Each structure stands twice: as C-alpha cells, then as structure tokens.
Amino acid sequence: MRYARLKVSFLLLLFFYAGFSGCRQNNNHPMPETAAMAPDLNHVNIHLPEAAGYQAFALNCLICHSAAYVQNQPDLPEKTWEGIVTKMQKTFGAPVADSSIREIVQYLVTIKGKR
Numbered sequence: 001m002r003y004a005r006l007k008v009s010f011l012l013l014l015f016f017y018a019g020f021s022g023c024r025q026n027n028n029h030p031m032p033e034t035a036a037m038a039p040d041l042n043h044v045n046i047h048l049p050e051a052a053g054y055q056a057f058a059l060n061c062l063i064c065h066s067a068a069y070v071q072n073q074p075d076l077p078e079k080t081w082e083g084i085v086t087k088m089q090k091t092f093g094a095p096v097a098d099s100s101i102r103e104i105v106q107y108l109v110t111i112k113g114k115r
C-alpha cells in the first residue's frame with residue numbers, strides 16, 4: 001500500500017518534470033510579443049535645427065505635442081505653415097501671442113519650407 005503511494009508520487013513527479021521541460025522547449029519558439037513588435041518610442045529621433053526663431057517655436061509649440069508633429073510634415077509653403085500656426089492658435093487654443101506668429105512661421109519655413 002505504502003509502496004503504491006510512492007509509485008504514484010514518483011509518477012506525478014515524472015509527469016510534472018515532463019510538463020516543465022515541455023514548457024522550456026516551448027520557450028525556444030516564443031509567441032511574438034506585442035511589446036517587441038511595437039516601435040520603441042523612446043528612441044524615435046526627433047531633432048529640429050536651432051535656426052532663428054527656434055526659441056519661440058519651442059516655447060509655443062511643444063506644450064501640447066512633440067516636435068514630431070512638425071518633423072513629420074513635408075516641406076510646406078509659407079502660407080500653409082501660417083495656416084497651421086493659426087489653426088493651433090484659434091482652433092486648438094494654443095496660447096500663442098499674435099506678435100510671435102511671424103517669428104514661428106519664419107522658423108518653420110526655414111526648416112521645412114517650400115516655395
């Protein structure tokens with residue numbers, strides 16, 4: 001009777017061991033993790049040149065979103081940049097002083113302008 005119990009324990013042990021090593025084998029082919037597939041946002045390189053007007057831009061335009069919003073735009077004509085800055089101010093409520101608009105637009109045209 002006692003012997004039979006030992007046998008059962010031994011079988012259970014074997015069973016668990018097989019189970020665990022099975023797991024280990026599966027780890028050789030792990031499911032793709034979503035974290036590994038997502039872009040690493042900490043390493044997205046955002047760098048806008050510090051041309052004239054950069055301070056005004058940084059002060060007024062980086063409160064709500066990153067500089068990526070500008071970096072990801074194609075080169076745009078001055079009128080378009082003017083429209084975007086005005087949209088930020090009037091539609092989205094960016095606290096941009098009217099007197100700073102010209103300087104900011106000039107900066108944007110310098111770094112991402114198109115004739």
Ligand code: HEC
Pocket residue numbers: 057060061062063064065069070073084085087088092093094095096104108
């Ligand atoms: C009050 C918050 C706020 C401030 C300050 C702000 N923005 Fe935005 N900006 C937004 C929002 C909201 C959007 C739209 C986001 C979206 O569509 O996902 C946006 C989008 C943009 C885009 C994407 C293109 C577009 O037209 O939507 C650009 C470029 C941009 N902002 C530039 C600027 C510049 C330049 C400034 C400084 C003058 C500025 N933003 C300041 C809120 C702001």
